[in-house]
Amino acid sequence: MRLSWRLRETGLLLSGGALVLCGAAIASAARRGELVPAAFAPLLVYLAAALAVHIVLSLAGVRGDQLLLPIVVALSGIGLVFLLRLDPDFGMRQAIWLVLGLVIAMATYFLTRRIAVLRRFKYSIATVGLILVGLTFLFGQDLNGSGARLWLGAGGIYFQPSELLKVLLVVFLAAYLDEHAVILSRGAYRLGPVPLPPIPYLIPLLVMWGLAVGMLVIQRDLGAALLFFGIFVAMLYLASGRLLYLSVAVAAFAAAIWVAYRAIPIFQNRVDTWLNPWAQPSGLGMQSIQGLIALASGGLFGAGIGLGRPGYVPAVHTDFILVAIGEEAGLAVTLGLIALYAVFIGRGFRLAMRSRSTFAALLAAGLVTVIGIQTFVIIAGVLRLLPLTGVTLPFVSYGGSSIVTNSVLLGLLLRLAADAEGPA
Amino acid sequence: MSRLALLQLMGLGAAAAALGYWQIVRSPELVARADNPRRLDEQWRTVRGQMFDRRGRPIARTEVAPDGYVRRVYPVPTLGAVTGFMNPLQGMTGLERAYDDHLAGRAGLDPRTAFERRLLHRPVVGSDLILTIDLDLQAAAERALANGPAAPGALIALDPRSGAVRALATTPTFDPNRLTFDPTKDDWNAERDAIAAYAAELNANPAQPLLNRTTQGLYPPGSTFKTVTLAAALQRHLVRTDHRFRYELKPPDRDHRTVWHNNQFVSCQNHTQREFDLAHAFAYSCNVAFADLGSELGAPTYLEIARGLGMDQAPPFDLPVETSRLASRPDFFTGDERFYAIAATAMGQGEMLVTPLQLALIAAAMANGGQPPVPYLVEEIRRPDGRIVFKHQPRRWLGGVSSGTAAAVRDIMVTSVSDGWASGARIAGAKIGGKTGTAELGGVRTEPHAWFIGFATADDPRIALALIKESSGMSSAVAAPAARIVFEAALGGAA
Structure with a gap:
């Protein structure tokens, strides 16, 4: 064994793990008056699995960023503590998904030994993605009554394709934009006096716009539309460095949203609720207001884990898990969460800048942008900076599709990190 | 990038x-x-303090269910006007509201304990209230109101020396248990609906069971107000206790009424007697004599003394009170009717509206040195560990009248019971003082309200009370015997 043990990762995992275990113990003591092993056994199993992943990585001599895994484990661990406290059933299932997620992350890491393979299969990837979208458009089901038909599946097993689609889109765009990077130097086509983006940009731009509008109109899913379009715009900007295309794209999307606002009552309600939830505190504004009250109840240090009443907020275990954390652990911990995301994003971009190929750089930046945008969209929605949309808080919220997708994303980032360090 | x-x-x-x-x-x-549902949830999990009567018998207690929710129980439902109730629809009332900070354990903690509690999330246990109420006297008061014709009524009895309220009864009553949300029930919606239905039923009742008639019922005082006139006349030395009235009375008509100046009907005793002393003018409620006393005093003097006894201001109290007033119009005593106004007021008619509490305070003032006491319901507040965080301190409120005046009025009120319309309250061997009042309701063809105010005893003033039975006829037949029930209980050791 070479001397390349991931010591930093060991320390971070152990200290982070110890902290979330304390959280679980506190929750157990507060809820039941004693330490119930069942209350934190799932967390212990997950932490053990994370440690196993760490040992495997170390033994395999994997180099590269040692912060990504501990941050993900810390976020997931905090989420699991609160899920176990909110509803042991959800917590149990989440723990299973999280362990499975670690396996998927490892599988992704070891299967993408040559990252360039992904580049070659970009059109296959795009086709799979489009088929998924098509299926969702046609057979999508509305499982939680939100009005958005996001789920595919039958017989009790359901999956949210838009989750996986995020990663597929980033991989495809990274490959596609990398391939057509040369075109950047060429002049643009013109439609009269209006300069148009080059065809290789124009086509995906139109496709993406169509996809996003389709999500808006057919699936009523503003969150996913925002997320996808955001990812696309960010990567287009990364690849081209041109603000003009961005402005055109953003303007077109804004126009679509405006039309949707005028034409689709659901959107109108949602935007009106965003602007003034206080007008209907027991109607459409209820979730938003109850979420804010829960946050306010927490104050600086929170009511104590297990001692608040976050159960009054609808969807508190998924989209609104932040308010449960805010109520029981206070601003101190919610700011800590934000800091974890900030470090994660910072490390991702650092990785992108150190990558050895444009494809790897685009891929790393794109993947981390998925996390960045999604985190912002849901937190901003809960805090009324943006209209509320149904998006999970990455790594923290309950949800199998979300965990699987984010695990693939983590596996890819670990692979890119290892590659950035050069051949071992 | x-x-x-x-x-x-x-x-x-x-x-x-x-x-x-x-x-x-x-x-x-x-x-x-x-x-914010947390506020209610916290309320439903707070082990609120208990309420006890002055001898430690429970009036409100809290039962904790295994799941941590608590049920508030009122073992003496007829004291609903005192304890109050609490539910999410109407909030809190009564002492539950007035002493919520103590009952819920927010007040009375030293900062260090409060901080420790918050830090360690120790469950809050509220402080207990020791009330001035005496459940034996309360039972007697309820019996007194139930005595005679069934009618809405009110009785408040207090210790004239301290102002401690010993009994507070108002009928019809309501059951505070049925108005208090019980979170230990499985179906909260059904519980809420049951409360709403009961509240609607109470509100639809024309007799207004939720009205605390002792402090919020405003009634014309009738002849009981002659007590104020008597005190004012003695205080200003207009008459002495040996004063004698002489009137040239015209022959009585069929209705035993005699015509008095300004065509006002007045009456006195057997309506043929031309000469009587001050005590008997009071004991037999001679309108003409008291109208003359008022007129001679003049409105400004009269109103000043009446206000010194608590009229036109709300007494400080733990429960909501209405202000007893001397007139309903600002110019009643100065306008065109001013001569009539002072004469009518002095004999107990006019426009006054008073609460039973106010008349009880006037009776208490006469029984005990001339100053109306400050009424109160909470003697002591104790933490669960026995530490006393509040103890009632006697307070001064109004000047009242001199002790000499009060003693003279007191003795005349004793005469009124021993030889007058108030004799229904007489107890052999005890110097009971009192005054009846029969408040006629202008023009309406209903029976008048029957009043009694008084005290027991002149030598040892333990209890002063005011009671009213609405539309129940002559006070001497209805109110005085009812008061006797309470006095008997008080002298028997209940207060």
Whole structure:
């Protein structure tokens, strides 16, 4: 064994793990008056699995960023503590998904030994993605009554394709934009006096716009539309460095949203609720207001884990898990969460800048942008900076599709990190 | 690329700022919102303090269910006007509301204990209230109101030396247990509906069971107000106790009424007697004599003394009180009717409206040195560990009248019971003082309200009371015997 043990990762995992275990113990003591092993056994199993992943990585001599895994484990661990406290059933299932997620992350890491393979299969990837979208458009089901038909599946097993689609889109765009990077130097086509983006940009731009509008109109899913379009715009900007295309794209999307606002009552309600939830505190504004009250109840240090009443907020275990954390652990911990995301994003971009190929750089930046945008969209929605949309808080919220997708994303980032360090 | 990274970090920065805004800046306002379910939840899990009568018998207690929710129980439902009740629809009332801070355990903690509790999340246990109420006397008061014709009524009895309220009865009553939300029930919606239905039933009842008639019922006082006139005349030395009235009375008509100046009907005793002393003028409620006393005193003097006895101001009290007033119009005593106004007021007619509490305070003042006491219901507040965090301190409120005046009025009130319309309250061997009042309701063809105010005893003033039975006829037949029930209980050791 070479001397390349991931010591930093060991320390971070152990200290982070110890902290979330304390959280679980506190929750157990507060809820039941004693330490119930069942209350934190799932967390212990997950932490053990994370440690196993760490040992495997170390033994395999994997180099590269040692912060990504501990941050993900810390976020997931905090989420699991609160899920176990909110509803042991959800917590149990989440723990299973999280362990499975670690396996998927490892599988992704070891299967993408040559990252360039992904580049070659970009059109296959795009086709799979489009088929998924098509299926969702046609057979999508509305499982939680939100009005958005996001789920595919039958017989009790359901999956949210838009989750996986995020990663597929980033991989495809990274490959596609990398391939057509040369075109950047060429002049643009013109439609009269209006300069148009080059065809290789124009086509995906139109496709993406169509996809996003389709999500808006057919699936009523503003969150996913925002997320996808955001990812696309960010990567287009990364690849081209041109603000003009961005402005055109953003303007077109804004126009679509405006039309949707005028034409689709659901959107109108949602935007009106965003602007003034206080007008209907027991109607459409209820979730938003109850979420804010829960946050306010927490104050600086929170009511104590297990001692608040976050159960009054609808969807508190998924989209609104932040308010449960805010109520029981206070601003101190919610700011800590934000800091974890900030470090994660910072490390991702650092990785992108150190990558050895444009494809790897685009891929790393794109993947981390998925996390960045999604985190912002849901937190901003809960805090009324943006209209509320149904998006999970990455790594923290309950949800199998979300965990699987984010695990693939983590596996890819670990692979890119290892590659950035050069051949071992 | 770094710009994109910066943009995302700025987004997170905005989120962090927004978190601070909602969790800290807007926190107090949001937490205080009525639709914050945590407030109710906290209320339903707070082990509120108990209420006891002055001898330690329970009046309100809290039962804790295994799941941590608590049920508030009122073992003496007829004291609903005192204890109050609490539910999410109507909030809190009565002492539950007035002493919520102590009952819920928020007040009376030293800062260090309060901090420890918050830090360690120790369950809050509220402080107990020791009330001035005496359940034996309360039972007697309820019997007194039930005596005779069934009618809405009110009785308040207090210790004239301290103002401690010993009994507070108002009928019809309601059951505070049925108006208090019970979170230990499985079906909260059904519980809420049951409370709403009961509340609607009470509100639809024309007799207004939720009205605390002792402190919020405003009634014409009738002849009981001659007590004020008597005190004013003696205080200003207009007459002495040996004063004698002589009237040239015209022959009585069929209705035993005689015509008095300004065509006002007045009457006295057997209506043929031309000469009587001050005590008997009071004991037999001679309108003409008291109208003359008032007229001679003049409105300004009369009103000043009446106000010194608590009229036109609400006494400080733990429960909501209505202000007893001398007139309903501001110019009643100065306008065109001014001569009539003072004469009518002095004999107990006019426009006055009083609460039973106010008349009880006037009776108490006469029984005990001339100053109306400050009424109160809470003697002591104790932490569960026995530590006393509040003890009632006697307070001064109004000047009242001199002790000499009060003693003279007291003795005349004793005469009124031993030889007058108030004799129904007589108890052999005890110097009971009192005055009846029969408040006729202008023009309406209903029976008048029957009043009694008085005290027991002149030598040892233990109890002063005022009672009213609405539309129940002549006071001497209805109210005086009812008062006797309470006096007997008080002299028997109940207060």
